[in-house]
Amino acid sequence: MKPIPLAIVEDDPIIRESLRTFLGGDPQFDLLYTAVSIEDFLQALETDARIVPAVILLDIQLPGMSGIEGIPSIKKLRPGVDVIMLTTFEESDKIFAALCAGACSYLSKRVSLVTIRDAILTVHRGGSYMSPSIARKVVEHFIPAPKKDDGPLTQRQQEIVDCIVNGLSYKMTADKLGISLDTVRTHIKHIYQVLEINSKGELIRRSLDKK
Amino acid sequence: MKPIPLAIVEDDPIIRESLRTFLGGDPQFDLLYTAVSIEDFLQALETDARIVPAVILLDIQLPGMSGIEGIPSIKKLRPGVDVIMLTTFEESDKIFAALCAGACSYLSKRVSLVTIRDAILTVHRGGSYMSPSIARKVVEHFIPAPKKDDGPLTQRQQEIVDCIVNGLSYKMTADKLGISLDTVRTHIKHIYQVLEINSKGELIRRSLDKK
DNA sequence: TATCCCCTCGCATCAAGATGTGATAGCGAC
DNA sequence: GTCGCTATCACATCTTGATGCGAGGGGATA
Structure with missing residues (x-):
């Protein structure tokens, strides 16, 4: 050697x-x-x-x-x-x-x-x-990874968020979840209030950050 | 012991x-x-x-x-x-x-x-x-972190993207860069073509992913 | 039962974004 | 000089998103 x-x-x-x-x-x-x-x-x-x-x-x-x-x-x-x-x-x-x-x-x-x-x-x-x-x-360093608080969102709200963050439009989200476009809008509205944000951009950024 | x-x-x-x-x-x-x-x-x-x-x-x-x-x-x-x-x-x-x-x-x-x-x-x-x-x-696992290609965007295009990703609207972006709203639109259009995407959401997601 | 929360849906309105067509101008390459 | 690329601007149209108001049903709880 x-x-x-x-x-x-x-x-x-x-x-x-x-x-x-x-x-x-x-x-x-x-x-x-x-x-x-x-x-x-x-x-x-x-x-x-x-x-x-x-x-x-x-x-x-x-x-x-x-x-x-x-x-x-x-x-x-x-x-x-x-x-x-x-x-x-x-x-x-x-x-x-x-x-x-x-x-x-x-x-x-x-x-x-x-x-x-x-x-x-x-x-x-x-x-x-x-x-x-x-x-x-x-x-x-690897362990804290699973530490993600889902925020104060309900399970349904989180589903909506997941769709939006994954690139779906409100309409596509509505289709995927089998609900109406207006319902998606309503959910988004509540989500924005809860998270104190006011645009899809912030929603995406926020969701991506914690993952 | x-x-x-x-x-x-x-x-x-x-x-x-x-x-x-x-x-x-x-x-x-x-x-x-x-x-x-x-x-x-x-x-x-x-x-x-x-x-x-x-x-x-x-x-x-x-x-x-x-x-x-x-x-x-x-x-x-x-x-x-x-x-x-x-x-x-x-x-x-x-x-x-x-x-x-x-x-x-x-x-x-x-x-x-x-x-x-x-x-x-x-x-x-x-x-x-x-x-x-x-x-x-x-x-x-730690090493590949610094591997981020900024994509094939021109410097100007990247500036636009940065603004958008930071939450600015087209209008605010135009003001910040001192150009017209329509120019921002045009840039965005080209950026979407180059990156093969078609929504602000994808743009944000993409930008955040590589950082 | 009364109350509260969640999920659902509808309508209306205004702002913002996506997309197409077209034009002018500077700059470097061939 | 012409071609190609970039950057700039304009106008038009359509889709999407944000937000306010209102409403009915279901489940949990006090």
């Missing part, structure tokens, strides 16, 4: 050297570059085409451009790279921002060097490793 | 017995119940109030009600429980369905018993463990 080309972007000298010593000394890896900032790293990538890491360990808290902000630029220069975020923070915001930016793994800095090593191997095999507490936050 | 109360729902006798033997023999756990189906398990939870597991190992592929379908019912009877899905499948659909239903961990059945044990401990500590390939799929 060929060694995995690596890069590290970390400003803290203690952690950086610790990583460099541990990973650089492991024959499974080929540590190509160690940067102290995104700017530094981008510069290196631009000037030296030989730096093509498969995996990057990226600190999230960096002087200048943050790790998250840097991901797009890095991916632009080295599209295939997998990014592992290293961080002391576990705020949901940062986690999701990093994942959305293209990070594929997110580790707390408190984990052991062995765990980091394993995470690199996992990522390089096409997997992903998240610290347990971070994984939990990610998982919980 | 008190043993962690467990329950297992698994129809395959081999896997079930394997889990039962391994986990049941571990003093860290207190294996309260082993069910072969959701129906069986729900029945047990209803009739025996002493069955209050902290963690449930739940097969996703079960005869009768599937594991995913069963999660809401289980959570209803035992709200605080953490659910770990065990599965041979790694389809994104199933993963997200399970997470949305309230599962907090998702393991491939191919992992070792030790990994399952560790996952239980992790989950019970408030974390989450996902098999690497599954974690990767979860992570990738």
Whole structure:
């Protein structure tokens, strides 16, 4: 198995050297570059085409451009790279921002060097490793989805709304529900009063937002 | 440390017995119940109030009600429980369905018993463990977000659309952009042709969807 | 029973949107 | 220069939507 080309972007000298010593000394890896900032790293990538890491360990808290902000630029220069975020923070915001930016793994800095090593191997095999507490936050992100209050609408009113939101006209809605056009109008009227809105546009926007 | 109360729902006798033997023999756990189906398990939870597991190992592929379908019912009877899905499948659909239903961990059945044990401990500590390939799929779910094509609209057309989507009428849009009402109409006409739609509702829905 | 809410329907009116036909003008491409 | 695209404006017509007023039937509840 060929060694995995690596890069590290970390400003803290203690952690950086610790990583460099541990990973650089492991024959499974080929540590190509160690940067102290995104700017530094981008510069290196631009000037030296030989730096093509498969995996990057990226600190999230960096002087200048943050790790998250840097991901797009890095991916632009080295599209295939997998990014592992290293961080002391576990705020949901940062986690999701990093994942959305293209990070594929997110580790707390408190984990052991062995765990980091394993995470690199996992990522390089096409997997992903998240610290347990971070994984939990990610998982919980999916749960609030089913939390949608249907508003104070009656069941019938909700049916009307569904039709309208799905693009049906009042007439088509009337046909579909087997009621008269005027009845649909009446329902809409009441719905608008209850929801305190006054146009189909707002109704659609409102319905789409909560889903 | 008190043993962690467990329950297992698994129809395959081999896997079930394997889990039962391994986990049941571990003093860290207190294996309260082993069910072969959701129906069986729900029945047990209803009739025996002493069955209050902290963690449930739940097969996703079960005869009768599937594991995913069963999660809401289980959570209803035992709200605080953490659910770990065990599965041979790694389809994104199933993963997200399970997470949305309230599962907090998702393991491939191919992992070792030790990994399952560790996952239980992790989950019970408030974390989450996902098999690497599954974690990767979860992570990738976040990435396609920034993929929004603004459509083949010209810049001017997009301005019109923005106004409309923000709730302005044609007249208000005309005033805001400093053009005549008829011009707005003309633009809308062209926009509808290009987008192949034919109502304001569709326009709004379409615009909101991609954001 | 009286009351309230929900669903149903009708009519009327005005505002807004959808659609067709046609015209003028600037700008870049061929 | 002509062609094509974009942006602008006008007029006409028809459909749709928003809103007010009124009304009857059914079910739940006090």
